Amino acid sequence: MTNQHSAASTSCGAGAAGLKERTDAVAATAALHAEAVDADARFPAEACDALRTNRLFGAAIPIELGGEGASVRMLADICYALGRACSSTAMIFAMHQTKVACLVRHGRGTPWLETLMRRIADEQLLLASSTTEGNGGGNVRASAAAIEREAGLIRLDRAATVISYGAQADGIVTVARRSAEAAPSDQVLCAFLKEDYTLEPLAGWETLGMRGTCSSGFRLLARGCEAQVLETRYADIHGRTMTPVSHILWSSAWAGIAARAIEKAQAFTRTAMRGAGGAAPPGAIHYARAVSNLKQARALIEQAIERFEAAADDPAMLASLDFQTAITMLKVDVSDLAVSAVMAALRTNGLAGYRQDGPFSIGRDLRDVLSAPLMIHNDRIVANLATSTLMAPVAATISA
Structure with missing residues (x-):
């Protein structure tokens, strides 16, 4: 999700031309309506209409089926951008693209499913x-x-x-x-x-x-x-596609939420310092912690993307304990880091962040990001992982 990655995303093939510009347009619409979406607990219809207009629902459909062949890295960048604008829109996009990935990676060769993929690209269908x-x-x-x-x-x-x-x-x-x-x-x-x-x-x-x-x-x-009904066993789809793609895209959305909160903390600190002749407000010490948490989260996501790209066409590597452990813990670690980052941003802003009104409010960011460790509970994930790794030998050397 670095600027270099975003630039690479917009240059990977003719079908992806203007991807960043289209993403920015959707994010602008999503941000405009995010407060109302949250206040009314309503579907972000305007943002989803913008996703359709900008043809992003079908971005990951293969080019030969009418899509743009967007990679998981490209989708992660989109989720991050949407997370900074509207959490619900980002999560809807992430869940939709996870299902699209399952169809693309495991539904090829079945005429009905390939027709569905063409329709997703052509009609910009949204999958729940x-x-x-x-x-x-x-x-x-x-x-x-x-x-x-x-x-x-x-x-x-x-x-x-x-x-x-x-x-x-x-x-x-x-x-x-x-x-x-x-x-x-x-x-x-x-x-x-x-x-x-x-x-x-x-x-x-x-x-x-x-x-x-x-x-x-x-x-x-x-x-x-x-x-x-997809022919591939769900257990294989889950391990090879659903878990890695969902964890990468969810994590990217949560990192985007953290980035939104940190932007508010930065703006508050700069404003307070200008009003105090350059003296930092009491909560400013928490700002560095927030930034550090976000950097750690982004680094973990980048590592996960690289792992997935390297193993994407190798079922044995995808099924390996090392890969499954890393991609499973991605969700756990990034969700915790995102919550910590937003909490640090809240402490940076103090009462201005605690208030529900005003430009420095962290309320919506915090409420949204608190879903991260609970959506498929982290404790359940770690308990399942502990069971699967219990019989594995402990590495004898650093390089093992």
């Missing part, structure tokens, strides 16, 4: 994600609802704890048990378009932050054809 349900909570590696098959058609009845922006999306990508006889961990990924399903409300979305993601709970009743 449904990976959690009532019985499983945040455990995305086990499903209660199962795919039912009859005469070549499929049916799914799923009680979803949350479906982020489900009511506003053009389609939903969801996980389910392979069949009624399958174990909860024997899962598949399915793609449904709006005409394939109905949503029955189960729970609302009245939260501290990330209010514009509109992540209400629904009963998902879907029908379709067998081709809408």
Whole structure:
């Protein structure tokens, strides 16, 4: 997410021409409406319209299918820019692009799925994600609802704890048990378009932050054809694509939120110093800590992107314990660093940051970023990782 990376993003192929300019245009629109989105807990319709107009929903679709072939690095830059403007818009974009990545990396060769990819690029469709349900909570590696098959058609009845922006999306990508006889961990990924399903409300979305993601709970009743079920096992999709892409893009959005808060802390400190003849305000000592936290977060994201780029076409490397540990801990470490950075920015600004009004308020930034360690709880992630690494030998040397 350095300036060099942003410049590289805009020069990678003719399809990506003007990517930074389009991203900046969307971010400007998102920032203009961010306060209202948060206050009213409403979907960021203006920002999503701008994403469509600037053709960013289909950015990662391969060029041969009508998209721009944007890399994960390019998408991370977009998430970072959107995070600085409107947290909910950034998270919606990140979740959508994670589902697109799953389709692109595991749906090629299936005519129905390739047609869907073409439609995403052509019509700029927005895909929602449904990976959690009532019985499983945040455990995305086990499903209660199962795919039912009859005469070549499929049916799914799923009680979803949350479906982020489900009511506003053009389609939903969801996980389910392979069949009624399958174990909860024997899962598949399915793609449904709006005409394939109905949503029955189960729970609302009245939260501290990330209010514009509109992540209400629904009963998902879907029908379709067998081709809408990806052939690759969900366990492989999860490890090779969903986890690395989502953790990189989520982390980039959270880093963007931290950057927004730090900008306010910088502006407050400079204003206070001008008014005090150059004397720093009491909270200024926290500003350096905020900047340091953000730099650490960005460095971790950069390392993760490099790891993913190096391993992207190597299933064995993607499945390795070293890669899975690093990409799993990315979410944990960056979410904690982002929260720390925003808290340090709040302490820098003092009462001016604590107030909900005024140009130096950190309230919305803090409420939004507090979702980071809770969205798929960090404790659950670390506990699962501890189990998987328990039998692995401890490195005997620094270079091991």
